[in-house]
Amino acid sequence: MSVPGPFNSNAAAFFGGVKSAWTSVFFLVLMGTYIGIGALAHDFGLSSWWLALSTLLVWAAPAQVILVSALGTGAAPIEVAIAVGLSAIRLFPMVVALLPLLRGPGTRLRELLLPTHFTSVSMWVESLRLLPGMPRVRRVAFCNGLSVGYMGTAATFGFVGYYLAAGLPPLFAGTLLFLTPMSFLISTANNCRQMVDRLALVLGLTLGPLLTYWHVGLDLMWTGVVGGSLAYGVHRLRQAAA
Amino acid sequence: MNAAMNAAMNAAMNAAMNAALAELWPYLLLILVGYLPNEMWRVLGLVLARGLNEDSEIVVWSRAVATAIIAGVIAKLILFSAGALAGIPLSVRIGAAVCGFLAFLAVKRSVFAGVLVGEAVLLLGGFLFAQ
Numbered sequence: 530m531s532v533p534g535p536f537n538s539n540a541a542a543f544f545g546g547v548k549s550a551w552t553s554v555f556f557l558v559l560m561g562t563y564i565g566i567g568a569l570a571h572d573f574g575l576s577s578w579w580l581a582l583s584t585l586l587v588w589a590a591p592a593q594v595i596l597v598s599a600l601g602t603g604a605a606p607i608e609v610a611i612a613v614g615l616s617a618i619r620l621f622p623m624v625v626a627l628l629p630l631l632r633g634p635g636t637r638l639r640e641l642l643l644p645t646h647f648t649s650v651s652m653w654v655e656s657l658r659l660l661p662g663m664p665r666v667r668r669v670a671f672c673n674g675l676s677v678g679y680m681g682t683a684a685t686f687g688f689v690g691y692y693l694a695a696g697l698p699p700l701f702a703g704t705l706l707f708l709t710p711m712s713f714l715i716s717t718a719n720n721c722r723q724m725v726d727r728l729a730l731v732l733g734l735t736l737g738p739l740l741t742y743w744h745v746g747l748d749l750m751w752t753g754v755v756g757g758s759l760a761y762g763v764h765r766l767r768q769a770a771a
Numbered sequence: 772m773n774a775a776m777n778a779a780m781n782a783a784m785n786a787a788m789n790a791a792l793a794e795l796w797p798y799l800l801l802i803l804v805g806y807l808p809n810e811m812w813r814v815l816g817l818v819l820a821r822g823l824n825e826d827s828e829i830v831v832w833s834r835a836v837a838t839a840i841i842a843g844v845i846a847k848l849i850l851f852s853a854g855a856l857a858g859i860p861l862s863v864r865i866g867a868a869v870c871g872f873l874a875f876l877a878v879k880r881s882v883f884a885g886v887l888v889g890e891a892v893l894l895l896g897g898f899l900f901a902q
Contacts, residue, residue, distance in 0.1 A: 557883070558882070572854035572855065573854075576797070579798065579801060582798070583806075586806040586810075587806055591837075591841050592805065594844055595844055596801070596804070598844065598848065600797070600800060600804075606800060606804045607804075609800075610804035610807075610808045613805055613809055614808035614809070615840050616809075616840045616841060617809040617812045617837075619812075619834055619837045620809070620812040621812040621813070621815050621816045622816070622830045624820060625816045625819070628816070628817065628820045642817075645817045646810070646813060648813055648816070699858050700858070700898060701894075702854075702856075703852075703859045703893070703897060704893055706854065707849075707856055707864070707890060707893050708886070710846075710848040711868060711885075712882070712886050713845050714842075714871070715871065715882050715885040715886060717841050717842065717845070718872070718875065719882055720838075721838070723831075725831060728835075729834075729839040729842070731842075732842070733838060733845075734845065734846045735846070737843025737844065738847055741847055748843070752839055752840055752842075752843035753836045753837065753839045753843070756839030756840075756842070757835035757836030757837070758832070758836070760838075761831065761832045
């Protein structure tokens with residue numbers, strides 16, 4: 530797909546961003562993901578407005594899945610906070626990589642606040658692909674439009690999933706609920722770029738249920754720290770051997 | 772006002788406050804254990820946005836930790852399902868996840884094909900082996 534633009538005004542760049550969001554592959558991804566999360570929120574007894582607010586404030590599907598499933602099963606708040614915090618570390622390097630693309634000579638810090646909050650996998654991938662071919666003065670507006678397009682899609686289909694799960698027969702509601710683990714499993718595997726990522730995926734899949742089964746406290750935190758560090762350790766050993 | 776009336780009013784006010792708190796509690800939790808621990812990494816990126824690239828060691832490690840956590844959540848959602856998904860037998864859930872994953876690998880790493888096949892197997896298995 531070619532780079533959209535050039536845009537004559539910030540408003541045109543903003544709406545160009547919204548249009549890009551609605552015509553990209555991530556529209557379908559977000560639709561499926563948030564229908565699943567909506568069904569999950571319904572199943573765990575949270576309100577549909579709570580879910581919508583979490584989409585606007587948290588704006589990270591993995592963190593929202595952790596939040597919904599952990600709060601819904603009555604996990605201790607501190608444990609949920611640690612698990613959400615660990616799942617979100619990836620946002621840090623993403624912001625670090627994105628901001629140099631958005632920053633021009635006259636860009637003020639407050640203009641970067643919204644794009645910083647909007648940073649998520651979908652917006653990040655598309656921004657890194659599209660922004661370099663666009664004049665610097667229009668990039669923040671385009672990026673905000675892109676993000677509003679994605680966020681609106683996610684919030685809308687969160688409601689759709691929520692009310693579908695409420696009204697459907699159990700087998701179909703179960704199928705909706707299965708969307709979250711199924712799509713996350715595959716998209717996480719798809720994002721694995723190196724051996725270390727694939728190893729972390731396998732270790733997490735194994736450790737998570739085992740620690741839960743053994744009733745280990747803070748099981749998600751240990752799954753992440755132990756599984757991730759083991760994978761990283763193997764990666765370093767292989768590098769040293771090579 | 773006599774003491775009994777006072778006590779009744781206090782009790783009513785307490786009940787109203789508890790009801791308000793119970794309604795607001797999920798939103799407070801959303802801010803405290805959802806928004807803040809998530810957002811701090813974005814803000815940190817804004818503050819320290821120089822000198823880190825995708826291949827630095829700390830980034831590789833943090834990606835591995837995040838991947839393992841997500842994987843743990845995925846496995847728990849499939850194995851220890853709640854609600855409507857729990858009505859579909861465990862073997863069907865695992866079988867559907869495996870089939871979906873294999874379809875993803877088989878069809879040119881297509882996320883869409885994988886999810887579609889996984890869902891279809893789950894629906895069929897759930898229909899045939901309903902509990």
